[in-house]
Amino acid sequence: MSNAVSALNGKVATANGVTVRDCGLQGMISMRGTFEDENFFTVLSHIIGLEIPDVRTIVSNGDRSVAWMSPDELLVLVPYADVNGIVAQIEEALQGSHFLAVNVSDARSLIAIEGAGAAEVIAKNVPVDLSAGAFGEGMVRRTRMAQVAAAVWCDGADSYKVICFRSVSTYVFDLLAQSAKDGLVGAL
Amino acid sequence: MSTRLSTGGRLINRNKPVEFQFNGKRLKGYEGDTLASALFANDQMMVGRSFKYHRPRGVVASGAEEPNALMNLNSGGRFEPNQRATTQEVYDGLTSTSQNHWPSLEFDIGAINQLFARWLPAGFYYKMFIHPRAFWKHVYEPFIRQSAGLGQVPKEQDADVYEHFYFFCDVMVVGGGVAGLTAAMEAAKSGKKVLVVEQTAAWGGRAVVDGGLIDGESTEAWINQTLAKLADMPNVTLRDRTMASGVYDHGYVLAYERLTDHLADKSGARHRLWRIRAGQIVTATGAIERPLSFAGNDIPGVLLAAAVRDYVVNWGVSVGDRTVVVTNNDDAYRTALALKKAGLSVPAIVDAREGGAGAIGAEAEAAGIRVLKGKGIAKVKGGKRVTGVAICSQAGEGAVLEEIACECVAMSGGWSPVVHLWSHCGGKLVWDDAKVMFRPDVDKGPTGADGKPFVIAAGSANGYLGMAEGLADAAAAGRAAAGVKGEGAPSATDAAEKAVAPVWLMPQGAGPKKRMKAWLDYQNDVKVSDVMLAAQEGYESVEHTKRYTTLGMATDQGKLSNINGLAILSKSLDAPIPAVGTTTFRPPYTPISMGSIGGSARGDLFQPLRRTPMHDWHDGNGVDWEPVGHWRRGYAFVRNGEKVHDAVNREILNVRENVGLLDASTLGKIIVKGPDAGKFLDMLYTNMMSTLPIGKCRYGLMCNENGFLSDDGVVVRLNEDTWLCHTTTGGADRIHGWMEDWLQCEWWDWKVYTANITEQLAQVAVAGPKARKLLESFGGDMDLSKEAFPFMEWREGKLGEFDARIYRISFSGELSYEVAVPASQGAAFWNALLEKGQEFGVMPYGTEAMHIMRAEKGFIMIGDETDGTIIPQDLNLQWALSKKKEDYLGKRAQERSHMADPKRWKLVGVETVDGSVIPDGSHAPAPGTNANGQRNTQGRITSTYYSPTLKKGIAMALVANGPDRMGETIEFQDENGGLIKAKIVDPCFYDKDGEKQNV
């Protein structure tokens, strides 16, 4: 897989103290199943090493995270190279039950937004309350970013991640970079 | 003469002079000046011409309500028409020109209209220019249009950028006057998150100019302290130069922040449109003074009384040495006193009330001002500026009692609460007879998602014009908005005032001549006589009057004129004012730039552009792009010296002879998995998918519930419980949504999961006789031979170093493989194909070549052969309609009489007799005409091309009884109104037996 490149190929932009950065190749597995199902739950936490997150949250440990996407969908983040192995493990372990595990690493892009004012840069584009009190570390929100779908989460002070579809990653990156360039609001 | 006073001007910084231009003249002002105050400082009384009669016009107001002083600002990419001089701050280098005159402001040809004003009353054009018919378009309308319009037209691309910002708060306070600040403070004390916006650059609203004490301090000191306290609170956000432009359903508010309009340095966003969700909105938007309707009330130098005092106190400018104040209420006396204090002369206060004013009246008289009671203005004298007024009895018809020389008339017809934001979303108003105003009906505010009111009006916006009562109301509003209990408010005392008198026409008995000179709507030249005419002619509804006279439709949206106009209407109809009612308040409160509405969505960010992994390669290699939804696909890859169509033909021939590559990554790919997946797909597709063997592919059709074809594509069985459905490029998201819709809302007990993995894979169609050789040259672990890998099957494995899944399907009629690799490897794979393909003559081909090749094969194309009204039967696709299935989406619909009608047009191939290409969209006429005299038709072309393979025109068409008419020649329209003969043939023009694709 020496040929693999992320859609944004390492792009970085910084303005007004906010950095918008391509996170490169990121392993992502879209998991669908019944969360209430004990088996699903145990298998997943056994293989990933993480609990199933609560509604609109993300749980992380080292280079692995699991984010709540919908009542029957999770997004599992693992190192890019591990994805196929993990999918195979899950399929093996859950054989016979109704679930879906697909590799979506290449279908999406992961972008980091960091620095004081990062929340404002995002808030120019999403109809979500990103003020510290309302959207803290460990929270995830799937939403609309300007004209496309995106998932946003907070993974530390002034540090956010955005996942969008691969085909629009340039759009999302440019949008965020432009928002940073146009200046901070000073309201969040 | 208007001039800058040597002292005063709390908002200007006399240490920071700035230079700006007006109509080419270089003028001086100070930082903190508005364009209007700076123009007054330079004795520029006349600032524009009115819309219809081109009357000379001066500034009348000091804020957002200004109807007259509209300017063209700046030039080039920063040119902006219709900017109000009263809200534009001056800065070094600002250029401005006045509007609506030619050749110049002072000498304007259009002013000739004034002479005909008598024949140009409201609605005159409805009664004229009717004959002769052609004259309207060619003579009258061009003339009328030429003289209409205000500002000049921007010519260049906007040089600025704009942005949006989402903000959420518990309480939003609109208006930074004393009421707004009080409400904000009360709400903020509760700990709730509070946002306060003020449209101007200065906080405090009217109070500083009006004077008085709050909590024992001067209003200015109190405002500064309160602001400082609010600024210190972490739960409070304060924004000046930010206008709440509209209140929308469910507590959505737009606010318009002007970031650089007042600066010489224009870097960064120019405007920021805040999209606010507020739990409760407090509208402390103040009140607007009304003009009085007397003859000549539009002559430059006639201003609102409060504006005159604003100019003196805030900006240190006097409009004239001698100001006559004319009023129906006490507040205007403040102007007289303020002028006196500034050392200016006030020859008289003309008070329409017999009894004159309250305490402040005595104060004025004590200051030596002559107060004329029960009097009015018969007429203002002057042309391009005021020279004096003629005084009369308010009660009479206007006999002149005396004339008073002056340069300025300060008029006040009372105050109207700013109820716009309250009303935008349905808040109701009540007429207050005592206060002579419409104010919010507090029990009938706009309601939100929970059915409860979400707007609270406060202070003078709620009809409490006195300081003490206004502060009390505002404090209560702040608490109510925050949902807390409490008591108390900043303390103030209101002097005893005499009630305002309803004076709608001055003098009360003014005759037609005067009424024709008494302006209601300054910008649109609507006079008292026009409203009366509307009533007389039966345009009785206030909405009819508005539209017939254009009252309130100008850029100020009737902030000054509406109440006066409807009062005149009510008198004309002899109906009470509340029965007449107001027109509808609509956003925005004051006009907002289109740029700000668009926000950052311009240029590259106008819309998302979806790129395939190979996008950059295409971009650099002669691609002619075609937008498909938000994707861009290569229509053709043009080489040096080629026209697009040369490229298309070359690409086709190369596929037919060698091998071509099509970037098919945009095709939709949806995983459907689960124990009920087969059953589900059998419902979705017209044909049977549950029986598809693992390892195989099947072409499938999807219809909507109306029976119409909506999408098609190849379905792949990946394993026992997993299928992969390919859709059209435009169909991917739609079909995925469609699947989820059925699974979640109809068959929610079926065990099926779907996933849209369109972008996970880069997909390339490798097509042409040398396709196999090219792929084999990669090496890997898959046997691609005819025997090991037959048509309509798929394989997964290594293709060289690439992880690939290959489908042996063909849309071109040639030996063809569609290869999917992970998207991150797409670019590399594409490059590898080009490199390894060199020896086989590989070339990329675009969507047009693909379209033509499929047409040569007689394959249908969603969007060409279908248009949302076509059922599979029309396209002879009965073979794909499973007879074994009891039901599928669209089946019942196709049983309806019109769908089962044998007369429906059916798909055939068409070939011109002379080999030419039939034009796109061509129809085949049939003899005779229908009941409406339209020519009968018997068919139409769905796709038509020049086939480089066959070296002639080929087409597909829907023709009445088509399949039964093989070999028959019929006629289609040509491009020039004539007809082309064409033969009905089989739609498959190329390799009917499929020998090429099955090698």
Next chain:
Amino acid sequence: MLILHCPYCGIDAEETELAAGGEAHLKRATVGDSDAAFEEYLFMRENKKGVHLERWRHAYGCGKWFLAARDTATLEVYGTYPAQTQEPPQEVKDAIRAKHPGWAWKENA
């Protein structure tokens, strides 16, 4: 600019995150049903000036369909509930009746 509560995400989502899907609780007519029944299913829509039961998808969010009881004249939302149900839950019915005392659910009108 509506806000509707997504019963899955537990948030008040604004309209731009949502996709409207028309009348809720339609009964699919199909093969075997009369032309009139089929027409009813496909075209005849409740279009009340008042209470409207309707489908919404949290399209930019969790992707799930849910149902809403909304007033088309006041835009008040009486409640939202999951799509996997044949009729509005009792609390939603109660909320509607609090404002429209005569309102009856079509199945037991």
Next chain:
Amino acid sequence: MTNTRDSVPMKRYSVFAVAREGLRYHTGWGRAWRSPAPKKKYDVIIVGAGGHGLATAYYLGKNYGITNVAIIEKGWLGGGNTGRNTTIIRSNYLQDPSAAIYDKALSLYESLSQDLNYNIMFSPRGLIMLAQTHHEVRGYLRTVRANELQGVATKWINAEQVKELCPIINIDGPRYPVMGGLYQERGGTARHDAVAWGYARACSDMGMDIIQKCEVTDVRRENGKVVGVSTTKGDIDCDKLGMVVAGHTSVLAEKAGFRLPIESVALQALVSEPIKPCMDVVVMANTVHGYLSQSDKGEMVIGGGTDSFNNYTQRGSFHHAEETVRALVETFPMISRLKMLRQWGGIVDMTGDRSPIISKTPVDGIFVNCGWGTGGFKAIPGSGWAMAELMAKGHSPLAEEFDMYRFREGKFIDESVAAGVAH
């Protein structure tokens, strides 16, 4: 201040009349229409004094001599969609039945000012529908050829011709360059209010009663036949009833005991502040969703898309206006520095195939005219003509295909035939 509700005989409008009146301060103008109290019974009641209702009444009188007619309006005449639309007029529709009725309307519009003796300011300044994708190009070419056989004059023009007709357009937009356009020279605009007022005046002059501020609250029937209506001004009887209430059709139909394939949604429009003339043609850009023209007063009149949910509030969600403005800023860069002056909404009635209904109904004597959705202003004279014919004679070739029963048969008149998909 005098106002008389007595009927002053209608005065013919002309430049001479205006000149004469000018001399006496216009005191001699009578009412444009009377404001009578309702009679007990009329031969025909039309509910809804919008353009379509008024035009129906007008042609009932003019073409069939039926003048014992009341037009009942719950608000003020012309205050529905007729008074709030972006006034685009064209007739180059694709499907035969549409082309027939819209072209009838257009030809009536061309002489309507003279016919009504009221200047409705019909302005045939031309209308361009931009083609910005190959798919649109093919769609419009199809329309051109269809129109040729329908006798509707329209033509295809290339990008340069578009630019020539509309200099402020950016034909080289980076995202969707203009590839050409469908141009109807006869298309244009008219003064929307004047259309309603002109018809109202003419109806009133024929002796018809226009009853405003009177809401029809029930439809009274006996033995499957209509006998009258109940209104906020009392019961009024009639032999025939025409329902022409646009966005409120479902509400009224329910009172008459039948259902229609209609949904009511908000459609929005907005205007800019006025500027000097810069655009002497109407442009519609369907790929990016927006249309633009300049009114005689100078505002840029902008229309966009509909909300997707049922709504009776005459407001809409701002994001639709936003999408429209975004599209137009891209297509006409100069509007970026203009300002939005006012935005508003109207409630439009959308049918299952987006084409109108002009039809008999299950109730004997009741006729319905609705479903004009986002595009019925341009149809007003043609629709009134056909509806009058249907009501007077029981049959109208122009209306035939717009029967309300077509949905049951699966027979649609679909103008939005562009599926917009390609492989």
